[in-house]
Amino acid sequence: MALTVQDVARLADLARIELSEEELARLAPQLDVILTAVASVADVAGQDVPPTSHPVRLENVYRIDETRPSWPAEAMLAGAPAVEDDHFRVPRILDEEA
Amino acid sequence: MNGLDELLDYDEVMATHDVVIGLEVHVELDTKSKMWCGCSTDFGAAPNSHTCPVCLGLPGSLPVVNRTAVESAIRIGLSLGCQIAEWCRFARKNYFYPDMTKNYQISQYDEPLCFDGEVVIVVDGQPQVIPIERVHMEEDAGKTSHVGGAGRIQGADYSLLDYNRAGVPLMEIVTKPVLGTGTKAPEVAREYMAFLRELMRALGVSQARMERGNMRCDANVSLMPKGSDELGTRTETKNINSLKSVEAALRYEICRQGAVLKRGGRVVQETRMWHEEGYTTAGRSKETAEDYRYFPEPDLVPVAPSREWVAQLRATLPEPPAERRIRLQAEWGFTDLEMRDVNGNEGAIDLIEQTVSAGAAAASARKWWLTELARRANEAGIGLDEVGISPAQVAALQSLVDDGTLTDNLARQVIDGVLAGEGEPADVVAARGLAVVSDEGALAQAVDAAIAANPAIAQKVRDGKVQAAGALIGAVMKAMKGRADAARVRELVLEKLS
Numbered sequence: 308m309a310l311t312v313q314d315v316a317r318l319a320d321l322a323r324i325e326l327s328e329e330e331l332a333r334l335a336p337q338l339d340v341i342l343t344a345v346a347s348v349a350d351v352a353g354q355d356v357p358p359t360s361h362p363v364r365l366e367n368v369y370r371i372d373e374t375r376p377s378w379p380a381e382a383m384l385a386g387a388p389a390v391e392d393d394h395f396r397v398p399r400i401l402d403e404e405a
Numbered sequence: 406m407n408g409l410d411e412l413l414d415y416d417e418v419m420a421t422h423d424v425v426i427g428l429e430v431h432v433e434l435d436t437k438s439k440m441w442c443g444c445s446t447d448f449g450a451a452p453n454s455h456t457c458p459v460c461l462g463l464p465g466s467l468p469v470v471n472r473t474a475v476e477s478a479i480r481i482g483l484s485l486g487c488q489i490a491e492w493c494r495f496a497r498k499n500y501f502y503p504d505m506t507k508n509y510q511i512s513q514y515d516e517p518l519c520f521d522g523e524v525v526i527v528v529d530g531q532p533q534v535i536p537i538e539r540v541h542m543e544e545d546a547g548k549t550s551h552v553g554g555a556g557r558i559q560g561a562d563y564s565l566l567d568y569n570r571a572g573v574p575l576m577e578i579v580t581k582p583v584l585g586t587g588t589k590a591p592e593v594a595r596e597y598m599a600f601l602r603e604l605m606r607a608l609g610v611s612q613a614r615m616e617r618g619n620m621r622c623d624a625n626v627s628l629m630p631k632g633s634d635e636l637g638t639r640t641e642t643k644n645i646n647s648l649k650s651v652e653a654a655l656r657y658e659i660c661r662q663g664a665v666l667k668r669g670g671r672v673v674q675e676t677r678m679w680h681e682e683g684y685t686t687a688g689r690s691k692e693t694a695e696d697y698r699y700f701p702e703p704d705l706v707p708v709a710p711s712r713e714w715v716a717q718l719r720a721t722l723p724e725p726p727a728e729r730r731i732r733l734q735a736e737w738g739f740t741d742l743e744m745r746d747v748n749g750n751e752g753a754i755d756l757i758e759q760t761v762s763a764g765a766a767a768a769s770a771r772k773w774w775l776t777e778l779a780r781r782a783n784e785a786g787i788g789l790d791e792v793g794i795s796p797a798q799v800a801a802l803q804s805l806v807d808d809g810t811l812t813d814n815l816a817r818q819v820i821d822g823v824l825a826g827e828g829e830p831a832d833v834v835a836a837r838g839l840a841v842v843s844d845e846g847a848l849a850q851a852v853d854a855a856i857a858a859n860p861a862i863a864q865k866v867r868d869g870k871v872q873a874a875g876a877l878i879g880a881v882m883k884a885m886k887g888r889a890d891a892a893r894v895r896e897l898v899l900e901k902l903s
């Protein structure tokens with residue numbers, strides 16, 4: 308199941324990343340190599356190995372419902388590329404439902 | 406674009422088609438802290454002041470599940486007759502939109518915490534089964550405001566993000582297709598929402614205020630030709646933010662789809678946005694479930710509620726709201742009409758119950774909350790529980806009426822004082838000098854003065870025209886600034902003129 312240029316174009320679209328035809332043509336095979344490498348794990352995992360989402364067997368780890376101080380808004384906004392009135396400012400969002 | 410859809414008459418659609426609806430309701434929980442971090446969930450704080458590396462999804466931060474949120478989810482599930490999973494995981498729902506900084510929402514996918522439930526609600530006196538597919542846990546998103554372009558996405562220059570709500574525990578309650586609603590699908594949807602709102606409050610897990618976005622509804626609707634058992638193509642209407650809108654949006658979609666089918670067209674499976682002006686428009690959401698690329702959330706360990714814990718939580722469930730209403734109506738001796746009035750006023754049943762436990766008679770408690778206080782709440786556009794007087798204060802007020810200290814009119818002035826922050830009803834009575842004058846000497850004097858000032862009217866009463874006494878009673882009440890018992894004044898007037 309090789310990754311096609313169309314698959315990558317669709318993913319790029321979902322991720323709001325603009326890729327040119329050349330970039331798609333170059334990236335698709337590269338990403339396919341990575342996927343194939345990861346998929347090789349399946350070759351070693353036999354029927355006796357259950358699918359594993361969590362490497363460490365742990366369950367029911369909870370927090371008590373108590374508030375803890377948040378970080379100052381200035382600190383949280385400090386890493387933002389653009390800020391206005393204590394809000395994160397982002398470019399306009401196109402092609403979405405109103 | 407806006408409301409230009411062709412609509413078929415509702416009754417005409419009903420004559421040829423059955424309606425199938427499905428409702429997805431999101432409820433924000435009232436926990437103190439967020440779902441995965443200790444940030445406060447308080448509403449209305451300064452922008453981004455309730456954020457931290459976890460709820461902003463900064464690299465290196467790790468979420469930890471809020472135990473109370475899981476408890477609330479289980480209690481909701483049990484109240485809806487659901488099974489509780491013995492083991493389930495969270496899942497990442499990947500999407501790229503600035504209301505989530507992580508580029509994914511932590512949700513649940515094919516392993517919901519609660520599943521396969523059923524509730525029965527009553528619509529116009531008829532029972533209606535609502536089968537429940539699932540209740541799952543997830544997190545709310547941040548709030549986006551669009552700048553420029555009249556605040557709408559299209560044409561906006563840019564958008565501003567406040568992440569105070571990002572990470573607030575959110576429950577998604579999904580029905581299976583609801584069948585057998587006859588001609589009443591919109592009413593059923595509305596009643597179901599009202600039922601959920603009441604249930605959330607009874608459980609104490611959410612205020613479920615739709616106007617604040619605590620509870621939101623996405624409604625699926627499809628039409629099925631009568632006699633067929635094949636489900637039609639459905640649309641999903643989003644952005645429904647009030648009980649009234651649930652009903653109106655479904656009615657609109659039914660009439661719109663009816664018109665499409667009548668002219669031989671095909672209903673397009675799509676997301677539609679509800680507009681408060683009374684119509685839906687096609688949304689442009691492109692993602693399908695596959696596009697979300699769900700996978701198990703590696704940062705959170707599975708939830709495996711022990712059966713003991715589930716049993717303990719089951720023991721904490723409150724009396725079901727519908728049963729409670731029936732019980733209280735009997736206890737209070739209210740007629741069906743009176744009780745409908747109580748049920749029609751949000752929060753009234755709780756306030757009346759608390760007022761009764763504070764010592765007032767049920768009829769008096771109902772009278773204050775549903776007339777004077779409901780009027781003030783309506784005028785101010787606030788909830789009955791936000792008027793600014795407590796059930797205990799209403800009970801204290803009524804006891805001042807009962808012991809003759811206040812008339813109803815004076816009691817209204819006392820309410821003014823309580824709402825103005827002048828203290829308890831007794832304090833207001835003292836400070837404003839509002840108590841009924843029970844000094845018979847002073848009353849007699851005022852009656853004499855009124856008779857002396859209105860000799861012609863007095864003569865009519867003497868001649869037997871008792872109804873003329875009203876003017877004299879009015880004069881006395883005015884002279885006493887309302888601080889007299891009108892019935893007693895009437896007695897005195899008639900006594901003196903007999």
Ligand SMILES: [Zn+2]
Nearest residue numbers: 442444457460
């Ligand atoms: Zn946080």
